[in-house]
Amino acid sequence: MLRDILLYAGSIVVAGWGIAHFFPTRSVIRSFGPISDDSRKILAMEWIMEGLTLVFIGLLVIIVNLVASAQDSIPTIVYQLSGFMLLAMAAVSVRTGARTAVLPMRLCPIIFTTVAAGYFLASVL
Numbered sequence: 001m002l003r004d005i006l007l008y009a010g011s012i013v014v015a016g017w018g019i020a021h022f023f024p025t026r027s028v029i030r031s032f033g034p035i036s037d038d039s040r041k042i043l044a045m046e047w048i049m050e051g052l053t054l055v056f057i058g059l060l061v062i063i064v065n066l067v068a069s070a071q072d073s074i075p076t077i078v079y080q081l082s083g084f085m086l087l088a089m090a091a092v093s094v095r096t097g098a099r100t101a102v103l104p105m106r107l108c109p110i111i112f113t114t115v116a117a118g119y120f121l122a123s124v125l
Contacts, residue, residue, distance in 0.1 A: 006122040007065045007079065010115040014086065015058025017111055020104075021051025053089070057082050061119065076123045083119035086112040 025047050029040055061082050068075040090112035097105035 003122045003125040004065065006118040006125075007061055010118040010122075011058040011061045013058075013111060014115045015055045015062075017108075018051040018054025018056075018058065021047055021054070050089075053085075057085060079119045079123040083116035083123070086116040086119070090116070 025044055028047055029043050032039075032043065035043070061079060064075050064078045068078075090109040093105070093108040093112065098109050100106070
């Protein structure tokens with residue numbers, strides 16, 4: 001029961017955070033002021049790719065939890081690898097976006113680390 005709560009809650013948070021990336025993309029790019037067309041495209045690509053990655057992680061964990069047997073080792077591996085990916089993303093965020101004055105960017109490492117901790121805990125329950 002606690003395992004499912006941790007997995008579903010974390011997945012909803014991380015996928016929701018990923019979906020939230022899609023809406024402000026244009027305004028985020030505009031906030032950089034006059035930049036080259038190539039820089040605009042790269043910025044859009046990176047912003048959207050992070051959102052897609054987060055949605056993928058959230059959906060992957062939900063789907064694996066729904067279809068895999070609790071006795072199977074694959075769910076544990078998926079939950080732990082997803083947690084490690086979120087920790088890697090948190091590490092990048094700590095060194096980059098979290099150093100800005102933009103509040104959502106400062107929240108990324110906290111959100112990623114919290115969900116990763118939930119995934120790790122769920123993987124041992």
